[in-house]
Amino acid sequence: MTLSVYLAGEIHTDWREQITGACAGLDIAFSGPVTDHAASDDCGVAILGAEADKFWHDHKGAKLNAVRTRRAIAGADVVVVRFGEQYKQWNAAFDAGFAAALGKSLIVLHGPDHAHALKEVDAAALAVAATPAQVAEVLRYVMTGELPR
Amino acid sequence: MTLSVYLAGEIHTDWREQITGACAGLDIAFSGPVTDHAASDDCGVAILGAEADKFWHDHKGAKLNAVRTRRAIAGADVVVVRFGEQYKQWNAAFDAGFAAALGKSLIVLHGPDHAHALKEVDAAALAVAATPAQVAEVLRYVMTGELPR
């Protein structure tokens, strides 16, 4: 039984590769958003035509990305949401809320500095991890019942 | 037919009062989170017993608040989410994602500075307003079909 895991949130570090690498050999199907920041921002106008107004430029792109993310979250068993050190990252919190409302198992990944600000998100999660390695160990345990040595 | 409207997000200004005041006379039932910041932060330990660890102190409180917010969002026809000028406000974005996944009509309220960072949230909304007065006008139009003069 393949486990479907969606990796949401921060796109500026290699945390996704750390997790997928550490889970090599497990029957897990990982998915995630488009992580090419420029493509993600401009996809709407690049495909469907330019917009004079920046708001609609962003709007068209955000909706195209939603075709990918909504489906991947809807099809996931587990949604991991990573909050990095910088930026507002409201889309990460939005994805967490979306996943929680659908009853997905939520794993939140962030450093201790964000704990108070993320308390409502953490309260909806089944695990709060501090490192990508911990997330990988959680997934390994869920699949195999084995604890890290 | 009463319209149920949940007012989520920022709790440091009087935007809720502006909206409810401007909607006087309409058949709208407004709800919102506990807006007493101190009570909201400490409710868990104040009622269910102290915690040595700040994480669990926050956790117990966030869960108690969720009893109120989950039900109010679930029972709402419209969810208005306000993003203020300060703070991370990840709980606001979480509520927006939660409401979107439940198919609620979402109205986002924020200033133009936040437009790019909130593009994914705005893309899920049926209206993006810049002021509480606009939100009230939207609600009045929805209820009566009348535009502002």
Place this chain on the structure above:
Amino acid sequence: MTLSVYLAGEIHTDWREQITGACAGLDIAFSGPVTDHAASDDCGVAILGAEADKFWHDHKGAKLNAVRTRRAIAGADVVVVRFGEQYKQWNAAFDAGFAAALGKSLIVLHGPDHAHALKEVDAAALAVAATPAQVAEVLRYVMTGELPR
């Protein structure tokens, strides 16, 4: 037990008044879209600010109207959809599809000229009526079990 009936579609004749008038005395709560054509077309920009591009002008208005129509359809027991003699009326067919997917009881109201073009919509309906009077008689029978004399 109040019956909730949403009256969708054509807004240029008095068919809604004919039905509600003929149903006087029955425990039915009728709802419908904003039928002031100008207000319906311009509500988005009138409240949330002007748009240079006609597409986005229309888009903002259509979304505001959706706050009203989605909720009314979701809360309805019966959705009546009227197709008039003129115009594309794609929003009427869209509402019919939306209502059908939610499992609402669908009543379609149109003249015989449209029968072939509406066959897929009619196939999803529990009644196909030719006049507002017939719709009212259907609703009276559903509520009271009495047939017209």
Place this chain on the structure above:
Amino acid sequence: MTLSVYLAGEIHTDWREQITGACAGLDIAFSGPVTDHAASDDCGVAILGAEADKFWHDHKGAKLNAVRTRRAIAGADVVVVRFGEQYKQWNAAFDAGFAAALGKSLIVLHGPDHAHALKEVDAAALAVAATPAQVAEVLRYVMTGELPR
């Protein structure tokens, strides 16, 4: 993860072939209605017996076709709805409404002349395209994150 895409609407041009051709090599499973117009109109009576009344002739056919279309829409991740230059095309708008109510990602395909009449349908969509090539580029981006060069 295969993407399921249902291609609804206009059946008189080769737009479906244009999209599926341009998506060659992508892991997409396309489906669509029966596009043989005569078969689609007459299937009910051809299989289940003749009807004297044209209404029931159409009715039996529309219901048989619904066995195919309801299931394909229900199983789709993305529903593309094409509005051509001619005919009423109420079944296309009905399919769009049906798909929207089920939470499917909706892509609408039409020329600029129809923009005002389709504003309610477009408002429910995640993308509004003007050409089959744009739809294919959207699907390619959703699957690969690559923009057209």
Place this chain on the structure above:
Amino acid sequence: MTLSVYLAGEIHTDWREQITGACAGLDIAFSGPVTDHAASDDCGVAILGAEADKFWHDHKGAKLNAVRTRRAIAGADVVVVRFGEQYKQWNAAFDAGFAAALGKSLIVLHGPDHAHALKEVDAAALAVAATPAQVAEVLRYVMTGELPR
């Protein structure tokens, strides 16, 4: 908290009146189908126009009645289905299956002669009663916790 009870099935004896009479004083809202046999059979053609073919005569009537019964079953907490001594009564079994799939509490009412033929229906029920008086006692117990003396 009012209990909604739908009384489905046999329409030739006064079993509904026996139950509602014995439940006088309880906060129960009873509903049921149209029990005027002639009106129920002919409602479709009486309102929406005559049919030459008996099949479509019946079809139009059955669909009109479904407007009433589907909504009443959907809104019920408890569905009581009565099987009488005569007739096929497939609509009663259909209503029982419909109610079971919606998770309604099902009470089946029939004499011992039908026990074997109704075993699949009974297996989906929370109570199998032999008399209307037993059904009333079940409803009284559910509402008050009191057993018959």
Place this chain on the structure above:
Amino acid sequence: MTLSVYLAGEIHTDWREQITGACAGLDIAFSGPVTDHAASDDCGVAILGAEADKFWHDHKGAKLNAVRTRRAIAGADVVVVRFGEQYKQWNAAFDAGFAAALGKSLIVLHGPDHAHALKEVDAAALAVAATPAQVAEVLRYVMTGELPR
């Protein structure tokens, strides 16, 4: 895309074999109830222990069979329900109601003598067939768009 078809109802003739034979070569997964009448009646007590009371004997068996039928109906795209010439066949009508409430495409198969008694079941169906050959032709058309020659 495999079509899942559940064949419910009458178990005394070879109608299932006629349909599956005529559909050879199509990508259809057929399922059905246990058609060994004796095994179906006695499975409960044969596996879980004898019952002194015939009602509970039947009850245990009906519930075991429900493990199979509920799952098969829930997983089906299309449910075909056959009513034969004899017996009460209330379980067939129950299955039809169950399938209808789950939004399955329903095909009813019966001779003309049963038309009036089955009008409520037929009203919920997308096709009413008189012979197994017609059901097979419907399924072939749904899968291929080809009409019988």
Place this chain on the structure above:
Amino acid sequence: MTLSVYLAGEIHTDWREQITGACAGLDIAFSGPVTDHAASDDCGVAILGAEADKFWHDHKGAKLNAVRTRRAIAGADVVVVRFGEQYKQWNAAFDAGFAAALGKSLIVLHGPDHAHALKEVDAAALAVAATPAQVAEVLRYVMTGELPR
């Protein structure tokens, strides 16, 4: 907005009265199972006829009680589950699982001795209380935002 609270579990102490008394004046509608132990055990046979076999005696009663409890849990916003000092109380844990799967806000009430054995139940809860007074304070906070003085 009335809060619906179902009080599940232990029926040998006055904990329900403590909570409802302490919540006097709040807009809360409390419900619960039949707490007359003898009536609850014997209701099935008392109303629907005696059973020779104790298993079926219990079975008929448990199903009658389910008519009441399933509906009350389904209609509740909050489900409080009390585990006392004695007995297996598997029905309490069953109700907790049932409520959790329906997405109800769960409050578990038990002494510290049961903490380890109830860890899976507590993990699904939004609050774990040790006394009825704490439950009442949670409900008061949820309704009013006020903390105990």
Place this chain on the structure above:
Amino acid sequence: MTLSVYLAGEIHTDWREQITGACAGLDIAFSGPVTDHAASDDCGVAILGAEADKFWHDHKGAKLNAVRTRRAIAGADVVVVRFGEQYKQWNAAFDAGFAAALGKSLIVLHGPDHAHALKEVDAAALAVAATPAQVAEVLRYVMTGELPR
């Protein structure tokens, strides 16, 4: 069509192996919780960091295990719940309630001594078995229609 069966409850005897062994050759995909008691108890702190307080130690572990069990139950067609001779086993009853609310086919496995205490759980089940061999025979019958010789 593979049958998905989740084996919940007691983890101290080899009942799972007895069932899976006796079902060799059938197209059944079995799943279950982590049955290494020590790993199951300590997984939370072993992966996500130690806790000073036993309650939170247990809490973190129970939530990690829920990632596995919730998904497996949600994906199961049949949930078998075993109650052993010892311990509180509230998690087993919780899983049974969770499965029942999701409409899963429930099979309960316990000895006669527990019959009265488990009557509410048994009342929600489609089969109550006394031995693992009986469960295997039920599954074989469901898959093949064959009774044990």
